[in-house]
Amino acid sequence: MKSVKRYSTIIILFLVLGTLKFFGQSRSLSGDQILLHVDQNMISDSKIVISRMVIHGRRDSRTIEAKTWQRGTNETFTEYLAPAREKGTKMLKLKDMLWMYSPATDRIILISGHMLRQSVMGSDLSYEDMMEDPHLPNLYLAVVVGEEIVNERPCWILDLTAKNEEISYHSRKVWIDKVHYVIMREHLFAKGGKLLKTIDVREITKVQNRWIIKSCLYKDVLKEGNGTEFFIDSIILDANIPKYLFTKASLKK
Amino acid sequence: MIRFLLKGLIRDYSRSLFPALIVAIGVMLTVFLHAYLNGAVTMVIQSAAHYSTGHVRVTTNAYAEEADHMPNDLALMWIDSLLTDLRRNFPDLHWTPRIKFGGLLDIPDEKGETRVQAPIFGYGVVLLAPNSYEWKILNIQDAIVKGRIPQKSGEILITDELAERLGILPGQNATLISSTMHGSMALSNFIIAGTVQFGIAAMDRGAIIADISDIQYALDMQQSAGEIIGLFQDDIYNNEQAVVIATQFNLRQSHDSFSANMRTLRTEGGIGDYLDIVGAASGLIIVIFVLAMSIVLWNAGLTGNLRRYGEFGLRLAIGEENAHVYRSIIVESFLVGISGSLLGTIIGLAGAYYVQIYGINVGTMMERSTMMITNVIRAQVTEVTYLIGFLPGLLATLLGSALSGVGIYKRKTAQLFKELEV
Numbered sequence: 001m002k003s004v005k006r007y008s009t010i011i012i013l014f015l016v017l018g019t020l021k022f023f024g025q026s027r028s029l030s031g032d033q034i035l036l037h038v039d040q041n042m043i044s045d046s047k048i049v050i051s052r053m054v055i056h057g058r059r060d061s062r063t064i065e066a067k068t069w070q071r072g073t074n075e076t077f078t079e080y081l082a083p084a085r086e087k088g089t090k091m092l093k094l095k096d097m098l099w100m101y102s103p104a105t106d107r108i109i110l111i112s113g114h115m116l117r118q119s120v121m122g123s124d125l126s127y128e129d130m131m132e133d134p135h136l137p138n139l140y141l142a143v144v145v146g147e148e149i150v151n152e153r154p155c156w157i158l159d160l161t162a163k164n165e166e167i168s169y170h171s172r173k174v175w176i177d178k179v180h181y182v183i184m185r186e187h188l189f190a191k192g193g194k195l196l197k198t199i200d201v202r203e204i205t206k207v208q209n210r211w212i213i214k215s216c217l218y219k220d221v222l223k224e225g226n227g228t229e230f231f232i233d234s235i236i237l238d239a240n241i242p243k244y245l246f247t248k249a250s251l252k253k
Numbered sequence: 254m255i256r257f258l259l260k261g262l263i264r265d266y267s268r269s270l271f272p273a274l275i276v277a278i279g280v281m282l283t284v285f286l287h288a289y290l291n292g293a294v295t296m297v298i299q300s301a302a303h304y305s306t307g308h309v310r311v312t313t314n315a316y317a318e319e320a321d322h323m324p325n326d327l328a329l330m331w332i333d334s335l336l337t338d339l340r341r342n343f344p345d346l347h348w349t350p351r352i353k354f355g356g357l358l359d360i361p362d363e364k365g366e367t368r369v370q371a372p373i374f375g376y377g378v379v380l381l382a383p384n385s386y387e388w389k390i391l392n393i394q395d396a397i398v399k400g401r402i403p404q405k406s407g408e409i410l411i412t413d414e415l416a417e418r419l420g421i422l423p424g425q426n427a428t429l430i431s432s433t434m435h436g437s438m439a440l441s442n443f444i445i446a447g448t449v450q451f452g453i454a455a456m457d458r459g460a461i462i463a464d465i466s467d468i469q470y471a472l473d474m475q476q477s478a479g480e481i482i483g484l485f486q487d488d489i490y491n492n493e494q495a496v497v498i499a500t501q502f503n504l505r506q507s508h509d510s511f512s513a514n515m516r517t518l519r520t521e522g523g524i525g526d527y528l529d530i531v532g533a534a535s536g537l538i539i540v541i542f543v544l545a546m547s548i549v550l551w552n553a554g555l556t557g558n559l560r561r562y563g564e565f566g567l568r569l570a571i572g573e574e575n576a577h578v579y580r581s582i583i584v585e586s587f588l589v590g591i592s593g594s595l596l597g598t599i600i601g602l603a604g605a606y607y608v609q610i611y612g613i614n615v616g617t618m619m620e621r622s623t624m625m626i627t628n629v630i631r632a633q634v635t636e637v638t639y640l641i642g643f644l645p646g647l648l649a650t651l652l653g654s655a656l657s658g659v660g661i662y663k664r665k666t667a668q669l670f671k672e673l674e675v
Binding site for chain 2: 062
């Protein structure tokens with residue numbers, strides 16, 4: 001009986017010390033360090049993703065399926081798989097350039113200027129959002145402003161302020177999972193403080209030792225409708241992707 | 254009596270020429286201005302009806318709220334049954350569906366890559382149907398500058414100014430980049446069949462015209478259209494009738510965001526307010542003219558009477574009654590008013606008819622205009638134009654003389670001889 005008591009005391013002590021260590025560690029992290037941890041978790045060298053977008057418009061909902069090949073953060077190739085009208089449409093992003101190929105016209109069009117503000121396939125996401133550098137520490141200064149439970153996950157709340165005027169969203173508020181370093185919720189603001197977009201992560205999953213977002217709701221607040229749901233149906237991280245895929249020539253293949 | 258006074262007026266120019274000229278100038282300006290404003294208003298109504306709103310326009314409630322942004326995601330669906338219904342219930346109007354859209358026109362180089370792009374706004378109209386009413390409404394036949402009207406699917410018209418800017422000619426390919434009804438990016442290839450010039454700055458800057466079925470396909474809008482416009486058979490807007498038709502139609506519709514809703518031209522985009530302002534301004538011009546002319550003629554009458562001070566004194570001294578002298582002045586002014594108004598109306602009408610035929614080009618003032626109004630504004634002479642200056646001209650002359658002639662009653666017979674000695 002005595003040994004059981006001693007054993008329990010040791011376990012409780014261990015747990016208390018462990019918790020204290022964890023909180024001591026987490027409290028000492030700055031906003032920028034948290035973002036770096038998020039980057040380390042979420043950004044892989046390469047990936048192949050099959051995803052679905054369910055766009056809830058004012059009148060109806062549509063589902064768009066796509067396969068994306070991504071190498072680093074500068075090279076992305078996307079081919080739309082469904083619906084029939086969009087099938088075969090391809091997009092190539094190389095650094096800050098974006099081209100689109102439409103099989104109906106057999107033309108490769110550079111998407112630039114105000115076209116970047118258009119929505120991607122009618123979703124709540126714009127081409128400009130797609131073009132954004134995913135390394136948040138490159139774009140924003142982060143400050144931890146609080147903590148909150150989101151989707152039953154303990155999260156830090158970070159206020160992000162753009163480092164320069166050219167960034168699409170002047171400020172952001174992000175909720176980051178304290179354990180998995182995944183963004184669980186995000187609010188994007190204009191310079192005047194107007195809320196423009198919200199992202200609510202619904203499900204995260206572990207793939208090859210990384211925690212990734214499996215489904216989320218992306219909502220353009222200024223747009224009517226019920227937002228766009230994103231689902232990742234399959235993902236291969238650190239995949240071997242041939243170089244030629246990230247060339248304009250591959251758009252017409 | 255009148256003959257006697259007329260002779261006096263003709264022989265003594267100083268009595269009649271100046272007042273008659275003032276009346277003539279005033280009447281001429283009124284007549285011309287009325288005809289010009291009338292023409293401008295008619296052209297605003299006609300241009301708005303033909304290129305924008307129709308005499309009545311059917312859209313969804315949601316589309317109507319954002320019509321300026323051409324929100325094709327809120328377009329009317331299943332338009333065939335709606336068109337059949339409109340044509341059966343309101344046969345006094347021509348009904349035609351349209352899709353308005355914005356986007357870019359992309360011109361490829363020899364490798365098929367973008368050579369040049371320009372922002373455009375487009376009209377998907379019934380263009381390929383035999384005897385299309387749109388040819389008449391949009392005046393397409395006369396607007397052709399190069400090439401021809403599209404004869405088959407996949408051909409479009411673009412404005413000549415846009416073609417010059419893009420450096421393209423009829424026969425060349427262009428890709429339309431726009432948004433589908435669902436918001437996806439839409440890419441479609443077209444062949445330029447011809448170039449057009451509508452004489453409307455807002456259109457000529459960068460419009461394209463395509464057949465509606467091509468645009469329905471390009472923008473994924475099968476069986477849909479942004480709007481259905483209705484135009485009276487005689488092409489003259491009748492507000493009362495339009496209101497009755499719109500009320501009848503709307504009574505049968507439900508009121509949710511995507512139900513059809515009919516609006517009249519006056520209720521669209523502030524056109525009613527504009528017409529009211531022009532109407533009020535027109536009335537104000539006439540009132541100001543009458544008042545200003547009266548004051549000028551009053552002054553002219555006073556000066557004249559001062560000059561004829563002795564004459565009136567003598568006439569009163571030899572026994573003519575004050576009222577008789579006063580009446581003779583009024584009759585004289587009536588004759589002056591008639592002649593001045595007649596002259597002014599003739600000159601004003603001549604000018605108005607000239608501008609009705611040849612118009613005045615205000616294109617330089619409309620370069621950045623977004624209003625659907627033609628660059629050449631033509632006057633419009635109506636029955637009212639014949640009287641609009643004549644009656645106020647006459648009225649102003651009579652009023653001026655009536656005011657200045659009051660002095661006759663202030664002359665005292667007892668002092669007349671004393672005054673005449675001086």
